[in-house]
Amino acid sequence: MTGPQSGAVERTIRIGARPETVWRFWTDPERICDWWGASAELDPRPGGICLVMLGGNAVMRGEFVELVPYRRIVFTLGWEPAPGAPPVAPGSTTVTVTLTEDGGDTILTLSHTGLPPAARDQHVSGWSHFLPVLASAAARRPRTTASTD
């Protein structure tokens, strides 16, 4: 069933926020739109939907596989067929995110496996862009409701 696969895409980044905070940026549809999606639908339990729309018709359709609160999130990642969308069928690749507390910060490690060689570069540059956006969104000081005053 599966075609040739390239090696895993691995990324590690330090985030100036605790794992509990970073966790919400992966499991709360509002928070995931602070760094990845334009809109999202998330049901963070094994078998639950993980749908992230990036704008411009790019729809990431995945499913949560495993959730260990504040430590580990595993989900499948694929793209609905569309012009410009990577050639990765929903369910065909797996992303494992681990969160490790380190002196009040979080060390986030992301491992993306199962990518076909033709889609690898797109995902390398994708994660290289989005993970730093996640880091700055999660490390941002809590917003107050009166911030427009």
Add this chain to the structure above:
Amino acid sequence: MDATMHALADPTRRAILRLVRDDEVAAGRIARHFPAMSRPAVSQHLRVLADAGLVAVRRSGNLRLYRWRPEGLGDVTAFLEEMWSDRLMALKTAAERAEWPARARAKRPRIREASD
């Protein structure tokens, strides 16, 4: 306010606003956030946001840098606050009216005791 509402009524443009909320961000980086969109399409969204006054644009060398303009939301915020405070007053009146008979009953014995 129409231009502001129109600019906000699109998930891609709201995503751009989140991206530029705290930092000045170059157009190229904004485009990388939308890998499946063409550069002209991203530019068009940025133009709508700039025309509505929701982002400020600055040139630095050959970079175009975008930043959120919180004051661009002024009219919309004032409108929502006005509507919301009006609804809160309606809630207060309705809630107080709903409790009125019970409160009146609860008060009556005490008044009687006091007058006895």
